[in-house]
């Protein structure tokens with residue numbers, strides 16, 4: 290008998306493989322009915338699908354994880370093929386042969402995946418879960434997705450906002466409690482105060498219509514966790530009634546800021562460290578004018594100049610805006626109305642709103658500069674040879690970019706498809722190098 294009878298042949302050393310093959314060949318030659326019915330991963334011995342094997346040999350080969358061609362009459366050889374179908378060395382050329390014995394479940398899963406357009410990754414992940422599960426767990430699985438996902442039986446209570454919008458408030462305090470209890474029992478013992486970041490963002494839901502979702506989410510600075518949703522608004526356009534949109538959030542945030550949070554008889558103070566938003570979201574929740582207005586700058590009182598259909602803020606010495614003046618309503622040329630966020634105690638609507646680097650630098654200045662160098666006026670445009678050279682260098686650098694970066698650099702001819710991370714890679718890492726060479 291071989292030393293490792295249950296070990297797959299792919300996992301054996303070269304000498305162990307040779308020994309295994311010798312033993313198997315001897316066994317097959319000793320059989321009266323099965324001359325050379327052996328095929329292994331190494332394909333050392335070619336399989337012969339026409340050959341017949343007896344039951345004893347079929348069990349023997351099956352035990353050693355060896356491919357055994359199915360016999361049209363033998364039930365044991367059929368079961369041998371079934372078992373081999375789950376192994377890595379399943380040969381394509383025998384697919385048709387073994388597909389006759391394909392299990393009902395496999396067929397159903399295959400049809401379901403095709404019908405529902407399930408991606409290969411998702412299907413592989415499902416198969417991993419199914420094959421590694423206890424069969425008893427599979428029997429007890431619910432038949433309905435709502436039971437599996439623990440969808441609440443009571444519908445969520447939403448309130449109307451404006452003409453066509455609806456808002457659902459999931460709760461700030463509930464989210465904080467769940468996150469603290471889930472992620473950090475040890476942190477709870479040591480921390481007496483915590484800070485949160487609040488995010489307001491709008492995403493279009495449909496390609497064919499203007500429906501968009503405006504969610505309010507929160508992350509706790511002291512814990513590494515996935516942000517949770519505080520509330521969500523859905524409408525055909527952005528929330529027109531900001532007061533109604535922010536009402537529930539402002540109430541809860543005000544209460545927590547004053548009273549703090551009690552978890553497991555432990556009191557912790559609550560502070561909003563900052564609001565993370567892009568320019569349209571900042572303009573919405575701060576109730577200020579849009580970024581292309583004359584007094585749009587959120588950090589200083591500069592007045593813009595309208596040049597070539599663009600708003601330019603050239604004066605860098607304008608006085609800075611302050612939290613106190615903002616709350617006092619001094620900036621009437623900057624604000625549209627009083628923001629509901631000012632009702633939250635200790636609100637600082639200038640310093641609590643950092644400007645977002647992704648839109649301003651990566652997708653703003655850097656993209657604009659690259660477009661000017663490629664398609665801009667002749668006095669700033671780079672020559673075709675230089676542009677080609679830069680593209681060549683960018684592609685050459687692809688193989689040196691580690692997996693820490695989400696994307697590899699692309700040629701300048703694909704600039705219109707570049708993502709924010711590609712502009713960041715260019716400005717912080719490879720841009721200075723490439724421009725120096727070219």
Ligand SMILES: [Zn+2]
Nearest residue numbers: 586588589591
């Ligand atoms: Zn400014």
